[in-house]
Amino acid sequence: MIGIEGGNEGLDDEFFSKGESGVGATIMGRNMFGPIRGPWGQNEWTGWWGENPPFHHPVFVLTHHPLPPIEMQGGTTFHFVEGGIEAALDAALKAAGDRDVLVGGGAATIEQYFGAALIDEMHLAIVPVLLGSGERLFEDLGPSTDDYQCVEHVCSPAVTHVRILRTGCSVIDGLHR
Numbered sequence: 001m002i003g004i005e006g007g008n009e010g011l012d013d014e015f016f017s018k019g020e021s022g023v024g025a026t027i028m029g030r031n032m033f034g035p036i037r038g039p040w041g042q043n044e045w046t047g048w049w050g051e052n053p054p055f056h057h058p059v060f061v062l063t064h065h066p067l068p069p070i071e072m073q074g075g076t077t078f079h080f081v082e083g084g085i086e087a088a089l090d091a092a093l094k095a096a097g098d099r100d101v102l103v104g105g106g107a108a109t110i111e112q113y114f115g116a117a118l119i120d121e122m123h124l125a126i127v128p129v130l131l132g133s134g135e136r137l138f139e140d141l142g143p144s145t146d147d148y149q150c151v152e153h154v155c156s157p158a159v160t161h162v163r164i165l166r167t168g169c170s171v172i173d174g175l176h177r
Contacts (some may be wrong), residue, residue, distance in 0.1 A: 004143065011156040024099025025092040026059045027085075027111035033061045033078065040067045058095040060088045062109060085112050107135035115141045120169045122148075126160040 030036075034045045047053055059078050062158040067080040092101040093142040103113050109116040113119050138145075 011154065011159075011161070022100045023102045024057055026055055026057065026102045026104050027088050027113075028059060028061055028104040029106045030061055030063045030082030032104060032106045034111070039065050041128070046070050046072065052076075057099075058092070060092045060095075062088055077174075085109075085116065085118065089113075089118060107137045108156050110137060111139065111141070114138070117147055117166065120166050122164040124162040124164070126162065127158065 033047055036043055036045055047070075049055075049072075053059075053076040055076045056074045057076065059076060061078055061080050062085065063080045064080060064083060065080075066168070070078040072078070079091065081091060089101065103110060103119060110119075110122075114122065147167045148164050149167065150162060151165045152161070154161050
């Protein structure tokens with residue numbers, strides 16, 4: 001549980017903590033940032049996470065509509081990128097310096113980066129919940145999937161963790177470096 005009391009330690013917490021370690025910037029799609037569609041208008045929306053989002057580093061939000069950066073508590077600044085996935089990745093890499101860039105989602109964002117072979121390592125947390133609908137994560141990826149292999153597959157009572165690594169990437173302490 002991020003920022004509040006409670007939660008459990010164990011396998012799931014270890015995966016979450018490893019994923020957070022070494023991250024200097026995050027990229028996300030507009031749908032992950034919030035429920036607003038079309039032009040931003042006069043909306044005061046600043047994300048799902050409240051005044052102190054859990055990122056504590058720059059976050060680059062893919063969008064087709066301009067919006068000035070939003071500075072939040074704890075060092076998180078949301079930057080809104082209109083230039084597509086490569087422009088967001090370039091900005092995130094520059095902001096992250098020698099640290100990693102996390103592509104956080106949603107499904108359409110992950111699919112774009114994965115299909116372009118721009119993801120070195122992917123951690124999938126599969127939770128057995130029937131939602132009835134949603135977006136497919138791996139649809140029409142083409143030949144880019146040939147360069148990836150499963151390097152870890154473990155289960156807790158609640159989650160199946162799958163790590164997929166792009167061929168040629170090195171892994172140190174369980175994380176891409």
